[in-house]
Amino acid sequence: MNDQHPEICNDGVFPCESKEYSADNRDSDAVEEIVEESEDTVTSGSQEVSPISGPTLPILQKIIDLSNKIKVLKDEHALVSNQVKEIKNCSFVEPEMSKALQLLTTELGNLKKQYLEESSERKRLYNEVIELKGNIRVFCRCRPLNQADIANGCASVLEFDPSHENELQILSIDSSKKHFKFDHVFKPDDGQETVFAQTKPIVTSVLDGYNVCIFAYGQTGTGKTFTMEGTPENRGVNYRTLEELFRSSESRSRLMKFELSVSMLEVYNEKIRDLLVDNSTHPPKKLEVKQSAEGTQEVPGLVEAQMKCGIFSREDMVLDLWDQQLQTSKAAALIVKGENLINGQRTRSHLWLVDLAGSERVGKVEVEGERLKESQFINKSLSALGDVISALASKTSHIPYRWRLQDIDISPSSTDQGETLCSLNFASRVRGIESGPARKQADVSELLKLKQMAEKLKQEEKETKKLQDTVQSLQLRLTAREHLFKGLQDKVRDLEFQLAEERKTRMKQESRALATASSSSTSRQLRETLPVITENKPPLAPTRSMRMPLRRITNFMPQQPSQAPSKRFSDATCKENNNNNRRSSSMDVNTLMKPRRSSVAFRPAPPPSSMDVNTLMKPRRSSIAFRPAPPPLAIASGNKKTLQPRRRVSIATLRPEPSASSSYMNMTTPSRPSFSSFRGGNPRKARYSKLFSPDRNLVTPNATKSSRFMKSPLGGSSWKPSHPTVVALQKKTVVWSPLKFKNRRPSFVAMRGSSSSSSSSATELLPREQ
Numbered sequence: 001m002n003d004q005h006p007e008i009c010n011d012g013v014f015p016c017e018s019k020e021y022s023a024d025n026r027d028s029d030a031v032e033e034i035v036e037e038s039e040d041t042v043t044s045g046s047q048e049v050s051p052i053s054g055p056t057l058p059i060l061q062k063i064i065d066l067s068n069k070i071k072v073l074k075d076e077h078a079l080v081s082n083q084v085k086e087i088k089n090c091s092f093v094e095p096e097m098s099k100a101l102q103l104l105t106t107e108l109g110n111l112k113k114q115y116l117e118e119s120s121e122r123k124r125l126y127n128e129v130i131e132l133k134g135n136i137r138v139f140c141r142c143r144p145l146n147q148a149d150i151a152n153g154c155a156s157v158l159e160f161d162p163s164h165e166n167e168l169q170i171l172s173i174d175s176s177k178k179h180f181k182f183d184h185v186f187k188p189d190d191g192q193e194t195v196f197a198q199t200k201p202i203v204t205s206v207l208d209g210y211n212v213c214i215f216a217y218g219q220t221g222t223g224k225t226f227t228m229e230g231t232p233e234n235r236g237v238n239y240r241t242l243e244e245l246f247r248s249s250e251s252r253s254r255l256m257k258f259e260l261s262v263s264m265l266e267v268y269n270e271k272i273r274d275l276l277v278d279n280s281t282h283p284p285k286k287l288e289v290k291q292s293a294e295g296t297q298e299v300p301g302l303v304e305a306q307m308k309c310g311i312f313s314r315e316d317m318v319l320d321l322w323d324q325q326l327q328t329s330k331a332a333a334l335i336v337k338g339e340n341l342i343n344g345q346r347t348r349s350h351l352w353l354v355d356l357a358g359s360e361r362v363g364k365v366e367v368e369g370e371r372l373k374e375s376q377f378i379n380k381s382l383s384a385l386g387d388v389i390s391a392l393a394s395k396t397s398h399i400p401y402r403w404r405l406q407d408i409d410i411s412p413s414s415t416d417q418g419e420t421l422c423s424l425n426f427a428s429r430v431r432g433i434e435s436g437p438a439r440k441q442a443d444v445s446e447l448l449k450l451k452q453m454a455e456k457l458k459q460e461e462k463e464t465k466k467l468q469d470t471v472q473s474l475q476l477r478l479t480a481r482e483h484l485f486k487g488l489q490d491k492v493r494d495l496e497f498q499l500a501e502e503r504k505t506r507m508k509q510e511s512r513a514l515a516t517a518s519s520s521s522t523s524r525q526l527r528e529t530l531p532v533i534t535e536n537k538p539p540l541a542p543t544r545s546m547r548m549p550l551r552r553i554t555n556f557m558p559q560q561p562s563q564a565p566s567k568r569f570s571d572a573t574c575k576e577n578n579n580n581n582r583r584s585s586s587m588d589v590n591t592l593m594k595p596r597r598s599s600v601a602f603r604p605a606p607p608p609s610s611m612d613v614n615t616l617m618k619p620r621r622s623s624i625a626f627r628p629a630p631p632p633l634a635i636a637s638g639n640k641k642t643l644q645p646r647r648r649v650s651i652a653t654l655r656p657e658p659s660a661s662s663s664y665m666n667m668t669t670p671s672r673p674s675f676s677s678f679r680g681g682n683p684r685k686a687r688y689s690k691l692f693s694p695d696r697n698l699v700t701p702n703a704t705k706s707s708r709f710m711k712s713p714l715g716g717s718s719w720k721p722s723h724p725t726v727v728a729l730q731k732k733t734v735v736w737s738p739l740k741f742k743n744r745r746p747s748f749v750a751m752r753g754s755s756s757s758s759s760s761s762a763t764e765l766l767p768r769e770q
């Protein structure tokens with residue numbers, strides 16, 4: 001503003017106007033008013049203008065100009081205001097835009113993710129292809145015959161089969177052919193592009209983070225340098241590889257950031273020299289090859305020059321350095337550092353480009369002095385190289401270099417045939433390391449082994465599943481059967497219980513009936529044989545002290561009696577039956593001899609005075625329980641024992657002994673006087689009285705109702721037992737099973753019966769039963 005003031009001030013008028021504007025500092029409305037006023041003034045002024053008012057015209061003109069300017073500004077202001085308003089009105093687009101932006105961001109994230117997945121998949125597949133092709137690939141390149149060869153009249157000893165691009169034949173002097181096979185064979189007319197086409201894929205490997213080494217091997221003058229370096233007009237592998245490396249790294253620059261640096265060294269007579277250091281001014285550093293933690297070979301202290309525009313002219317700079325340092329042995333290491341811009345993953349890889357010294361044998365080249373020493377080192381180095389490469393065959397755990405590309409350069413000339421064969425043999429040896437049949441075979445066999453194992457595992461899994469299913473179904477069946485078995489067990493238990501109940505009831509009924517019957521018959525006999533005792537019968541039921549001790553009565557399986565006694569017994573029985581009506585009329589010996597399961601209790605008549613107590617007390621296996629007659633028995637015997645009546649029901653056996661007296665017999669069969677006929681006979685028969693007759697009438701419940709059985713055993717009508725039936729029960733625990741019960745009725749006897757028990761005395765038995 002100050003710069004403008006002089007101009008304005010120079011007019012001599014505007015400062016006042018200007019001053020007025022600035023002093024008032026009015027807003028646009030005020031300006032409009034002034035403009036309007038001015039316009040009015042101008043209009044009126046012009047109307048009033050007269051020749052005499054001439055000096056005021058310039059000022060007015062200025063005012064008019066300013067007014068016009070103000071008008072223009074006013075229009076512009078209105079226009080801008082409208083635009084602001086429009087923009088304000090368009091603010092509704094913002095949410096849509098942010099939404100779209102959000103969508104784009106999401107899509108970008110997905111794409112990045114997808115890219116990473118695809119990228120890693122590509123890497124995996126690519127390296128898988130490389131692995132399949134072989135980590136060491138050997139190419140053979142044959143240079144054309146040169147002028148010297150032609151001049152010397154040398155012919156080519158090489159033959160190429162067009163149908164086999166990777167095969168080579170060498171004609172020997174004896175016209176025989178030697179075959180060699182490589183990953184690829186370049187013919188003499190194959191150009192640099194053709195050679196590079198085979199090495200180009202390694203660039204991708206380097207950028208993916210794998211170490212790569214390309215070296216040329218061969219006789220002097222066979223074209224190693226030509227293949228690796230080429231000429232400015234016809235670039236070789238080094239230049240083309242660098243070119244491809246830069247091109248690829250730039251094409252990935254949006255996703256990957258690469259830093260490329262280069263190291264250059266020379267190995268001469270086994271000494272390493274850094275070619276990027278000016279050794280003329282500084283003494284050379286001692287450098288050594290060492291293995292890093294990652295397993296790669298490093299040369300600590302080697303200068304790594306970063307390749308950037310302005311510092312290095314990229315590949316040209318590298319190649320210039322290379323050319324400058326053309327020596328006997330040289331190598332360039334390109335160090336590629338990569339960083340993934342999406343996931344931050346970092347890689348560091350090397351690309352070694354090596355041009356080896358000539359591999360000719362020392363003997364062939366006539367050298368001496370320093371040159372001889374050099375040749376010796378060269379040969380030693382090459383030999384060591386061969387050993388190292390061979391050692392890789394056994395060192396499979398870790399291969400630091402993903403891919404070693406070897407270029408074998410050979411001469412076609414017949415004069416170089418020996419050296420050519422040496423080089424080819426060496427190259428074949430190298431190639432055989434990883435692509436040899438043994439190695440491949442081993443891999444395939446391992447794979448097959450794993451496949452077989454996987455198959456076997458699958459089969460085993462199937463079988464296991466089958467077995468599991470079978471076990472499961474068997475378990476189900478077992479559970480069902482257990483359930484069924486449990487049901488059956490319950491049924492059996494119920495049936496056993498029912499049978500036991502039934503048997504108990506039946507035994508009660510039978511015992512009652514038999515007791516009644518025995519008391520009836522005994523009383524009848526007693527009436528005949530012991531009239532004195534009957535007179536002393538108590539009027540009431542016997543007291544405890546008056547009871548005769550109960551004896552064990554068992555039901556045992558008797559021996560089959562002989563025919564004669566049976567007959568007699570039968571006769572006697574028949575007589576008895578005649579006397580006792582119908583009871584034994586149908587009884588035969590066999591029936592009688594049948595084992596009885598019923599335990600019968602009865603109240604026997606008091607034993608005769610002549611009865612032997614010992615005999616009486618002897619246990620019987622016959623199932624007879626008896627209640628002695630109420631009055632205490634005065635037994636006229638040698639030992640004079642008094643049988644103590646017992647309340648407790650016992651089971652005793654009464655077995656006729658051979659020495660049994662007739663009175664005893666009378667007692668056991670009190671109702672049969674004719675039992676005297678048994679004397680001297682088989683005492684067992686005595687047990688089979690009518691009392692044990694299987695006559696069902698006797699044992700049926702109805703039989704117990706017979707008044708005959710209810711009578712007093714003494715025959716008197718004045719006394720009746722308070723308990724008409726005395727039941728001889730087996731006190732011992734007896735397991736009754738339906739089977740035993742059904743098929744082995746004598747089981748009761750068998751379980752109880754024993755000679756020992758039968759031989760024991762009643763006094764021994766009684767306490768045991770209690």
Ligand SMILES: Nc1ncnc2c1ncn2[C@@H]1O[C@H](COP(=O)(O)OP(=O)(O)OP(=O)(O)O)[C@@H](O)[C@H]1O
Binds near residue numbers: 146
């Ligand atoms: N494939 C080729 N096509 C045309 N000329 C070639 C070919 N290979 C080599 N030559 C020529 O052969 C000559 C010798 O090649 P070069 O110097 O590359 O051999 P070298 O193996 O590197 O020898 P040294 O081991 O002594 O370095 C060069 O003049 C080169 O141009």
